[in-house]
Amino acid sequence: MSFSPLIQQLIKSLRCLPGVGPKSAQRMALYLLEHDRPAALELAASLHEAVERVGECASCRTLSEVSPCGICTSSSRDRSVLCVLESPVDMLAIEQTGGFGGYYFVLKGHLSPIDGVGPDDLGIDALVERLRGGEVREVILATNPTVEGEATAHYIAEQVRELGVRVSRIAHGVPVGGELEFIDGGTLAHALAGRRSLN
Amino acid sequence: MSFSPLIQQLIKSLRCLPGVGPKSAQRMALYLLEHDRPAALELAASLHEAVERVGECASCRTLSEVSPCGICTSSSRDRSVLCVLESPVDMLAIEQTGGFGGYYFVLKGHLSPIDGVGPDDLGIDALVERLRGGEVREVILATNPTVEGEATAHYIAEQVRELGVRVSRIAHGVPVGGELEFIDGGTLAHALAGRRSLN
Numbered sequence: 001m002s003f004s005p006l007i008q009q010l011i012k013s014l015r016c017l018p019g020v021g022p023k024s025a026q027r028m029a030l031y032l033l034e035h036d037r038p039a040a041l042e043l044a045a046s047l048h049e050a051v052e053r054v055g056e057c058a059s060c061r062t063l064s065e066v067s068p069c070g071i072c073t074s075s076s077r078d079r080s081v082l083c084v085l086e087s088p089v090d091m092l093a094i095e096q097t098g099g100f101g102g103y104y105f106v107l108k109g110h111l112s113p114i115d116g117v118g119p120d121d122l123g124i125d126a127l128v129e130r131l132r133g134g135e136v137r138e139v140i141l142a143t144n145p146t147v148e149g150e151a152t153a154h155y156i157a158e159q160v161r162e163l164g165v166r167v168s169r170i171a172h173g174v175p176v177g178g179e180l181e182f183i184d185g186g187t188l189a190h191a192l193a194g195r196r197s198l199n
Numbered sequence: 200m201s202f203s204p205l206i207q208q209l210i211k212s213l214r215c216l217p218g219v220g221p222k223s224a225q226r227m228a229l230y231l232l233e234h235d236r237p238a239a240l241e242l243a244a245s246l247h248e249a250v251e252r253v254g255e256c257a258s259c260r261t262l263s264e265v266s267p268c269g270i271c272t273s274s275s276r277d278r279s280v281l282c283v284l285e286s287p288v289d290m291l292a293i294e295q296t297g298g299f300g301g302y303y304f305v306l307k308g309h310l311s312p313i314d315g316v317g318p319d320d321l322g323i324d325a326l327v328e329r330l331r332g333g334e335v336r337e338v339i340l341a342t343n344p345t346v347e348g349e350a351t352a353h354y355i356a357e358q359v360r361e362l363g364v365r366v367s368r369i370a371h372g373v374p375v376g377g378e379l380e381f382i383d384g385g386t387l388a389h390a391l392a393g394r395r396s397l398n
Contacts (some may be wrong), residue, residue: 002291004263006249013245014249016238017213018230022220029249030288031217033262034307037250039215044250046212047243050205050228051236064203089229092201108233 007033020136034075061123062088071095071104078102079087079138084156086144087108094142102140105130110148111155124156129165137165144188206232211346226384260305261287270294270303277301279336282325283355285309301339304329306311310346310354323355330362337365344371344389 002008007029014025032040056062057069070079081102085091086106089181107122113125119125132138143149153169160167170189173191174183183191201207206228214223222322230319231239255261256268270276270290280301290303304386306321318324338359342348352368359366372390373382382390 002294003287004253004265004268006245006253006264007262010245010249011243013238014216016235016242017216017227019223019226024352026291027214027218028263028290032215032246033249033253034286036215037210040246040250043212043215044243044246046205046209047231047239047246049234049245050209054203054232055203063206063229065205066203069203087229087233088383089225092225097200143207191328 060104081138082136110152142170259303281335281338309351341369
């Protein structure tokens with residue numbers, strides 16, 4: 001015996017959520033059915049509406065149901081700096097630091113020839129087009145410090161340099177509050193190679 | 200800045216799931232919107248259908264869209280034993296052991312005067328009615344070994360004894376594979392008090 005078909009179907013559907021295994025999905029399904037059916041309906045409606053209406057901002061490519069998005073339409077930001085990111089979550093992470101006042105460009109991924117993801121899929125052509133406008137004076141590459149993220153950063157850096165625009169990469173090193181003892185070798189090597197003079 | 204309203208709404212809705220905090224909800228929402236919109240729509244449909252159609256089995260009170268449910272309609276089970284449980288998940292857990300061939304009765308909760316949950320809310324009247332039928336010879340109380348679960352078991356045991364039906368409680372003790380060293384005192388006390396003679 002197991003649950004009735006509709007409950008099993010719900011458990012299976014819940015497993016599409018990242019980090020949800022069979023036991024959690026079962027717990028979630030029964031919790032919703034036993035204790036919170038209005039919330040389940042609200043979730044169904046939110047999922048439906050978000051899937052139907054959320055697209056991407058034509059300017060920065062982040063996820064948004066309005067285009068251009070709130071940040072791209074803001075007039076109080078610095079038009080001369082553009083930060084290039086892999087994903088909308090990274091954009092939120094940087095916004096939450098409150099330390100960046102420029103605009104963003106979201107690649108939604110990284111170059112990955114094996115998966116057939118090329119420059120055009122990441123909108124690098126649109127990025128180059130935007131830089132040709134001449135407003136942007138510096139491009140900050142904030143892709144992830146993974147092999148693919150680095151490759152993507154290098155590729156974009158080359159394109160940007162050709163246009164005569166300044167290009168920089170966010171610093172990689174020991175996290176603030178971290179202890180050297182527990183930092184991996186790759187990060188430590190980066191931290192040493194990227195040391196800053198204090199003179 | 201944060202996400203656009205629809206994405207924020209989706210993140211908020213996802214938090215109705217047990218064990219999902221703000222960070223996980225954000226990760227889930229963006230994952231679905233970026234990588235798996237068909238799965239999100241399927242989840243929305245499953246939620247909707249399950250909420251609309253899953254009710255309870257008129258016989259055992261478990262969650263099911265058919266009534267009586269698959270177990271209650273099975274003719275190959277032992278009609279003389281009835282296992283009383285707190286929740287449909289417990290029913291699944293017992294079924295998965297493969298060691299029980301009787302029928303079930305799901306209380307969907309435990310007695311809790313503070314929250315206004317009385318015997319009628321748990322269907323104890325329906326349970327007593329069923330026992331009056333005379334088919335059931337033993338009631339196995341498998342409510343959780345919590346204070347409320349024990350109180351509920353005691354209450355039902357009294358009612359069942361009055362009807363002259365045998366009533367038993369599942370054993371509480373040291374879990375199989377557990378090490379005494381790491382077992383809490385309450386469980387150990389239970390294990391000692393409930394010791395079985397080996398003569």
